[in-house]
Amino acid sequence: MKWRRIKKENSKQPDKGTYTDWKDQLADEGYNQCVYCAIHEGGFGRRNYHVEHYRPKSCTEFKHLENDITNLFFACCICNSFKSDFWEDPSDKLDNSAFPDPSKINYSLLFELLSDAKLRGKNVAGSFLVEKLNLNRPQLMVERKLVSLLDRMETGIQSVSKLKKALIEKVKETGEERALELLSKLVDSYGSLNLAQLEIRKSIPYTTADTKR
Ligand SMILES: [Zn+2]
Numbered sequence: 001m002k003w004r005r006i007k008k009e010n011s012k013q014p015d016k017g018t019y020t021d022w023k024d025q026l027a028d029e030g031y032n033q034c035v036y037c038a039i040h041e042g043g044f045g046r047r048n049y050h051v052e053h054y055r056p057k058s059c060t061e062f063k064h065l066e067n068d069i070t071n072l073f074f075a076c077c078i079c080n081s082f083k084s085d086f087w088e089d090p091s092d093k094l095d096n097s098a099f100p101d102p103s104k105i106n107y108s109l110l111f112e113l114l115s116d117a118k119l120r121g122k123n124v125a126g127s128f129l130v131e132k133l134n135l136n137r138p139q140l141m142v143e144r145k146l147v148s149l150l151d152r153m154e155t156g157i158q159s160v161s162k163l164k165k166a167l168i169e170k171v172k173e174t175g176e177e178r179a180l181e182l183l184s185k186l187v188d189s190y191g192s193l194n195l196a197q198l199e200i201r202k203s204i205p206y207t208t209a210d211t212k213r
Pocket residue numbers: 034035036037038039075076077078079080
């Protein structure tokens with residue numbers, strides 16, 4: 001789960017329809033993940049994502065931005081509902097309780113990932129978002145732990161693959177084919193575990209309880 005700046009400078013204002021019709025475009029622009037918590041739609045489902053008005057359409061001063069593509073983002077329904085119609089002008093220094101503009105700030109500048117899969121704010125804006133959006137909710141903790149496990153698996157597999165390569169060279173020199181056979185089995189086992197982790201990640205069921213504080 002990695003945050004990325006949304007490149008609105010490349011965004012094309014659709015010439016027909018209204019914001020409700022543009023979710024697919026916003027998903028593409030937003031790397032198919034929630035702009036705020038970074039959960040990928042692959043683990044949650046596109047139906048659980050909303051078109052988020054960064055500057056709330058309920059504020060009279062932003063009413064004219066209701067169908068302005070530069071004000072629209074792809075956000076999960078939970079973050080979207082926690083944010084609701086909150087608005088406070090953000091500071092470029094990230095030193096106030098406001099939502100930085102996701103098209104200007106990479107949100108990875110806001111958060112530090114701790115070893116227990118919790119997020120901690122790196123600055124005032126980050127701490128505010130962790131609290132406001134409940135970014136340590138169970139659903140996200142599970143997702144982060146799984147991503148971390150997958151990363152560790154991948155590192156392990158790469159390490160074993162390197163060993164295998166080195167052993168192949170050795171076997172060529174010494175003819176110890178049994179050793180190569182054993183190591184090949186080990187590599188296959190790592191591969192199976194990695195696939196299993198991917199399957200687990202896809203099949204985690206989320207319940208409505210997870211969306212509550
Ligand atoms: Zn979210």
